[in-house]
């Protein structure tokens with residue numbers, strides 16, 4: 001398993017670099033977030049041993065069960081990328097370096113309160129539901145500007161960017177382009193978009209972070 005994960009990481013990093021260069025960008029301007037949800041801690045350890053230090057998990061509880069022990073050994077970065085319930089905000093603030101799924105005022109309240117209690121300030125991304133899918137997390141496109149402005153006022157430099165997961169049955173390009181443009185308009189540097197199936201397209205559209213799971217760890 002370790003060899004397969006290390007080889008997959010090399011391959012994905014190579015594809016990221018090629019996509020960045022093809023887009024006239026620098027490979028080091030795109031960060032790979034390795035999405036380890038549902039995969040055992042051994043898989044994460046294999047990726048760490050291969051030099052991958054940035055990870056994404058959907059569920060706070062699962063992240064809590066896998067990452068605190070590994071932190072003692074590695075200078076890793078943990079991103080929470082899944083829809084977050086307000087009652088999980090405090091746990092997320094305690095364990096995460098980045099929360100990529102800030103998507104509503106009530107959650108902003110809960111995160112702000114948790115930051116005060118924990119004395120910890122993870123970086124924040126606002127997730128936008130660019131395809132207006134009812135079952136999906138993310139603030140609506142129409143509400144995004146106001147929410148971004150409110151979160152900038154509230155969180156200051158902790159708010160660093162935007163994230164999206166486009167509808168999987170559509171061309172992701174218009175979604176990616178919209179998100180990158182919105183981030184630029186608000187002076188936000190980080191654009192988290194693109195998964196195993198479409199990260200090269202996302203890089204062409206301006207992604208600075210790509211969140212890749214199955215291409216590294218195998219299908220779920």
Ligand SMILES: *Cc1c(COP(=O)(O)O)cnc(C)c1O
Nearest residue numbers: 035081195196197211212213214
């Ligand atoms: C699972 C997941 C990913 C990674 O998806 P893959 O298709 O396995 O690369 C990226 N982002 C989010 C929000 C996810 O839930």
